[in-house]
Amino acid sequence: MLFTSYRFIFLLIILFITYYLIPKKYQWILLLIVSYLFYSLAGIKSLVYIMATTVSTYIISWKLNVLQTRQTDYLKQHKQELSREERKSYKAMMKGKQRKWLVLCLLFNFGILAVLKYTNFTFDNINSVLDLLNTDRKLPVLGLVLPLGISFYTFQTMGYIIDVYREKYSYEKNIFRLALFVSFFPQLVQGPISRFDDLKETLFEKHPYIAENISFGLQRILWGFFKKLVVADRMLIAVNTIVRNPDEFQGIYVVLGIFFYAITLYADFTGGIDIAIGIAQVLGIRLKENFERPYFSKSTTEYWRRWHITLGTWFKDYMFYPISVSKSMLNLSKKCRAKFGDEVGKRIPVYIASIVVWFTTGIWHGAAWNFIVWGLLNCLVILVSQELTPLYTKFHERFHVGHTFWYRLFQVGRTFWLMGLIRILDCYRDVGTTFRMYGTIITKMNIGELFNGGFMKLGLMLSDYMVLMVSVILLLIVSLLQRKGSVRRQLARKPLMIRYATYFIIFLAILIFGAYGVGYDSGQFIYSQF
Amino acid sequence: MEQIIKILSELHPDVDFETCDTLIDDKIIDSFDIVTIISELCDEFDITIPVEEIIPKNFNSAKALHAMVERLIEEE
Numbered sequence: 001m002l003f004t005s006y007r008f009i010f011l012l013i014i015l016f017i018t019y020y021l022i023p024k025k026y027q028w029i030l031l032l033i034v035s036y037l038f039y040s041l042a043g044i045k046s047l048v049y050i051m052a053t054t055v056s057t058y059i060i061s062w063k064l065n066v067l068q069t070r071q072t073d074y075l076k077q078h079k080q081e082l083s084r085e086e087r088k089s090y091k092a093m094m095k096g097k098q099r100k101w102l103v104l105c106l107l108f109n110f111g112i113l114a115v116l117k118y119t120n121f122t123f124d125n126i127n128s129v130l131d132l133l134n135t136d137r138k139l140p141v142l143g144l145v146l147p148l149g150i151s152f153y154t155f156q157t158m159g160y161i162i163d164v165y166r167e168k169y170s171y172e173k174n175i176f177r178l179a180l181f182v183s184f185f186p187q188l189v190q191g192p193i194s195r196f197d198d199l200k201e202t203l204f205e206k207h208p209y210i211a212e213n214i215s216f217g218l219q220r221i222l223w224g225f226f227k228k229l230v231v232a233d234r235m236l237i238a239v240n241t242i243v244r245n246p247d248e249f250q251g252i253y254v255v256l257g258i259f260f261y262a263i264t265l266y267a268d269f270t271g272g273i274d275i276a277i278g279i280a281q282v283l284g285i286r287l288k289e290n291f292e293r294p295y296f297s298k299s300t301t302e303y304w305r306r307w308h309i310t311l312g313t314w315f316k317d318y319m320f321y322p323i324s325v326s327k328s329m330l331n332l333s334k335k336c337r338a339k340f341g342d343e344v345g346k347r348i349p350v351y352i353a354s355i356v357v358w359f360t361t362g363i364w365h366g367a368a369w370n371f372i373v374w375g376l377l378n379c380l381v382i383l384v385s386q387e388l389t390p391l392y393t394k395f396h397e398r399f400h401v402g403h404t405f406w407y408r409l410f411q412v413g414r415t416f417w418l419m420g421l422i423r424i425l426d427c428y429r430d431v432g433t434t435f436r437m438y439g440t441i442i443t444k445m446n447i448g449e450l451f452n453g454g455f456m457k458l459g460l461m462l463s464d465y466m467v468l469m470v471s472v473i474l475l476l477i478v479s480l481l482q483r484k485g486s487v488r489r490q491l492a493r494k495p496l497m498i499r500y501a502t503y504f505i506i507f508l509a510i511l512i513f514g515a516y517g518v519g520y521d522s523g524q525f526i527y528s529q530f
Numbered sequence: 531m532e533q534i535i536k537i538l539s540e541l542h543p544d545v546d547f548e549t550c551d552t553l554i555d556d557k558i559i560d561s562f563d564i565v566t567i568i569s570e571l572c573d574e575f576d577i578t579i580p581v582e583e584i585i586p587k588n589f590n591s592a593k594a595l596h597a598m599v600e601r602l603i604e605e606e
Contacts, residue, residue: 166582301560316561322581324565333569350565386562 003189003275004228011038016214016282024206028180031203031283035185039148046147049116053109054179057157060105061164061171061178067098068167102165106158113154116144121367149188151364155314157182160196162318169197177204184285186276190269192290193310199287207284216488217281219503223478224274226506229514231471232268235260238458243427246437251444253454254437258420261427263472266295269308293479298411300381303419311364315357324353354379365426370434374425381418467513531596537570538592551591564589571595577602 015034019027040047071094075087082090123139130137160181164171172178180203181196242249242257249257273290280287290309297303304312323329329349337345355376362375396402421438428434446454455465481487491499538547541563545553553559559567567589568579579602588598 166580168582305557317584320561321565321584325568325579325581325584327578330569330572334573346566346569349569350562353565 003272004225007041008038012279019207019283020209024208027207027283028177028204031184032176032180035180035183035188038185039183039188042148043145045145046150049112049147049150050153050183051179052112053154053157054175054182056105056108057161057182058172058175058178060101061161063101064098064161064164065171067094067101070094098165102161105161109154109158113150116146116150118363118367119144149190152191152193153182153188155311155364156187156193159193159314159318163196172196172200180204184280186279187287189276190272191308191310192273192276192288193314194288199285202284202286210284213284214282217278217283219488219491220274220278220281222278222503222506222510224271224276224278225510225514226471227267227271227274227475229510231468231475232264232271233514234460234464235264235267235468237464238460239264239427241457241459243424246428246433249457250437250440251446252441252450253446254424254441256450256458257427258417258424261424262295262416262420263468263475265423265426267475293482295416296412296479297415298408299415300378300385300418303415304378304382311361315361319360320353320357323356324349329353351383354383358382368429370425370429370431373431374422377422377425381422471509471513531592533574534571534592534595534599537567537574538595541566547592551593554586554590559589567595571599575599575603 011034015030019030022030036047039050071091074090075082120141123141127138130139160178163169172181177200181194181199184194184199184203187194239257239261242253242260270291277287277289288310292306292309294303294307297306329352332352333345333348335345336348339345358375358379359372360375361378362372365371365374396407401407424437425431425434428437456462460468478487481490484490491502494502535547538545538559542558545558547553550558564584568584571577572579577599579598583598583602588594
């Protein structure tokens with residue numbers, strides 16, 4: 001069920017009313033029921049997978065807690081008699097036991113994700129090799145259906161179990177509460193990927209009716225609908241026309257496709273997150289922000305700090321650091337320092353961890369080579385930028401441009417187009433075609449064609465372009481205003497007439513210009529497919 | 531403390547590590563820097579810094595890093 005479907009909006013209205021009418025101590029139970037209802041409407045079979053993740057994580061988190069408690073009690077009881085060495089070796093032995101349980105949990109849950117998501121991709125690649133060997137034997141394509149949001153809830157839940165293992169917080173004793181953390185419906189489709197310690201207070205506490213939460217939450221939902229229905233779904237038509245006909249649309253059309261897809265993905269993903277955070281806010285629950293005006297970033301590293309923040313921090317905390325500061329990696333670094341010098345040696349952990357993280361980020365987005373290449377290209381750009389930093393600093397100092405407005409604008413533009421170039425791999429879904437299209441940007445000089453009826457070949461009419469132009473300017477203005485703080489707060493300080501006129505215009509724009517109508521459900525959110 | 535300031539200054543010579551206590555909050559050091567700092571600290575003080583110690587509280591200032599190193603030496 002989509003966030004933008006009639007059924008979902010109906011479910012939401014019923015939920016919002018019921019939520020504030022029932023006794024507050026049952027609010028979280030209602031959320032659990034609605035989350036499971038929401039999930040079952042997306043596919044009843046998928047419930048098995050989310051329940052398997054919840055139950056396995058619960059059992060293992062309980063087991064970890066038993067071991068941790070036993071360790072604390074033992075050390076307390078034998079405080080006097082144990083030597084420092086004995087204490088250390090006991091701790092190491094207990095940590096080893098816990099690690100086995102953690103690995104079991106990770107293998108089981110990432111195993112489910114891997115089997116459902118990557119089996120056909122692996123079989124495809126094996127079949128390609130078999131083709132090269134001229135054998136008739138082929139592995140079958142399996143009819144595996146990827147449950148909604150599995151990549152998101154698996155990552156969120158595995159983050160929880162790692163945190164329990166690291167003793168960042170104690171395990172959740174109530175399995176139903178854990179079930180709500182795993183399945184909380186607004187974040188199930190496309191995140192944000194929450195942390196248990198961020199969410200537990202706000203998710204399970206009693207929520208009184210607070211007018212500001214309702215008003216701000218609804219405004220955020222409205223804004224999300226606007227981005228998704230008016231901007232993303234409309235612009236996607238042009239993107240699809242360009243990328244699905246690569247023989248016809250080359251050169252300047254590829255540039256246009258890159259630009260349009262950047263806007264589409266931004267409006268689609270941030271729109272979905274606005275709806276998720278807005279729904280949670282109406283319920284009095286605070287979800288983490290997932291974006292911080294990413295297209296204003298001046299470098300690739302900064303861009304990845306501001307785009308899909310919760311996934312980035314997940315990879316950083318649970319993959320990048322554990323790999324880069326592991327004993328084996330630091331030993332390898334030491335050996336490399338001795339052999340190749342300090343400069344090379346100290347880079348080894350960062351380089352290896354970055355490559356692993358970006359490869360995984362790529363494959364997390366989809367089981368296809370285009371996503372893997374996308375991830376590795378991002379890694380390459382980040383590492384090259386890192387290496388060139390001293391050169392940039394010298395350049396800025398020499399020409400005194402580092403802090404000038406125009407240079408910063410150049411940096412923003414450079415990052416936007418660089419990320420856009422890499423991101424278009426999502427759309428062509430084929431590495432060879434994407435690189436061929438990159439080539440046509442240089443070889444095919446057809447800019448004139450664009451203004452000679454070219455725009456009208458992309459499935460959009462003049463009125464669509466007008467709507468998009470006004471909407472994108474509006475997105476830009478809102479992003480600029482956000483730099484001064486919450487736009488909703490700024491609007492709340494305006495006179496009543498202006499406030500309500502604004503809400504009404506956005507609502508009307510969604511009704512008139514949105515990809516919406518009787519019996520029509522808008523398209524899937526792009527990130528819900530990941 | 532001096533050794534820690536030296537390690538940090540080699541990474542960012544322009545920052546006053548004696549006074550700055552927002553190294554993470556103000557994004558002065560990034561994840562690449564953190565890995566380098568950990569590697570240097572492990573070498574310098576012969577300690578192991580477990581991944582769960584990588585939290586803003588421990589990396590926001592030279593003073594916080596010093597406190598973490600002292601605690602880890604004590605625990606080891």
